[in-house]
Amino acid sequence: MIRISLHVAAVAVTAVAGALSLTGTAGASGTPARPVPTGPGALTRNPLYTTGEFESSKCAEPGRRAGDLDSYRAYLDDLFGCLDRAWREEFRQAGLRFSPPKVRYITKSVNTGCGQYVASYAAGLYCPRNKTMWILLSKEELSDPTGFDLFTVVAHEYGHYAQDRAGILAEFARQSHTLGRKRADDLNRRVELQAECFSGAFVASVWPSLGRDRHDWDEQLTWVVGDRWHGRTGNIRYWLKRGWSGGGPRVCDTFSAPASRTA
Ligand SMILES: [Zn+2]
Numbered sequence: 001m002i003r004i005s006l007h008v009a010a011v012a013v014t015a016v017a018g019a020l021s022l023t024g025t026a027g028a029s030g031t032p033a034r035p036v037p038t039g040p041g042a043l044t045r046n047p048l049y050t051t052g053e054f055e056s057s058k059c060a061e062p063g064r065r066a067g068d069l070d071s072y073r074a075y076l077d078d079l080f081g082c083l084d085r086a087w088r089e090e091f092r093q094a095g096l097r098f099s100p101p102k103v104r105y106i107t108k109s110v111n112t113g114c115g116q117y118v119a120s121y122a123a124g125l126y127c128p129r130n131k132t133m134w135i136l137l138s139k140e141e142l143s144d145p146t147g148f149d150l151f152t153v154v155a156h157e158y159g160h161y162a163q164d165r166a167g168i169l170a171e172f173a174r175q176s177h178t179l180g181r182k183r184a185d186d187l188n189r190r191v192e193l194q195a196e197c198f199s200g201a202f203v204a205s206v207w208p209s210l211g212r213d214r215h216d217w218d219e220q221l222t223w224v225v226g227d228r229w230h231g232r233t234g235n236i237r238y239w240l241k242r243g244w245s246g247g248g249p250r251v252c253d254t255f256s257a258p259a260s261r262t263a
Pocket residue numbers: 002003004005156157160192195
């Protein structure tokens with residue numbers, strides 16, 4: 001399972017000016033959107049933690065065909081539509097501006113604006129610098145048209161986008177530059193584990209409509225492999241399941257969690 005790495009997220013600081021110039025729409029109620037939070041409170045008292053859980057909604061998975069790029073694009077377009085809808089509502093409840101990320105589907109390593117895409121590393125990457133999700137449709141990915149991993153990877157990367165829109169990535173990047181390696185790694189893990197939690201919460205909200213077997217979800221948990229930047233395997237599973245179990249973004253405040261949960 002695949003994530004943004006420290007060097008990718010660390011560019012968020014330079015992306016702040018861009019984020020501020022983005023024009024989003026205020027809440028449907030017409031109330032003016034609140035400013036994107038800054039400072040330590042962006043991590044621990046984020047308005048996203050005041051929203052309800054993702055509304056359960058329908059999100060069908062269009063059929064894919066092995067090697068057929070177009071069918072994968074259609075699959076992902078639908079998934080992004082579901083994520084846009086789900087997160088737009090959370091941001092509306094939080095009183096924060098929202099607009100969907102830019103998305104690029106690629107089939108080989110390219111320069112993402114956050115460095116060269118490392119094809120062997122990730123199926124998805126979010127680059128805060130250009131507010132773009134980069135999804136790699138490799139030969140390997142295209143050979144498994146029934147797999148569920150792409151769905152969860154995209155949900156995870158979208159979690160990073162939500163963190164960016166909510167001021168979390170910018171504060172993370174600001175703090176990272178002042179911390180020693182150990183504490184910077186811990187903070188990086190909190191960012192990653194939160195994206196896992198967001199992913200679990202979103203997947204649960206659309207799960208009944210996917211027509212998948214519980215086995216597909218259990219398999220995701222089985223495949224998790226931890227590392228220094230993403231946390232121990234057990235902690236990744238913990239946050240995925242915590243998101244899955246309901247409550248919405250509020251249960252995903254990894255920044256207030258004890259160190260044992262983010263090791
Ligand atoms: Zn990540």
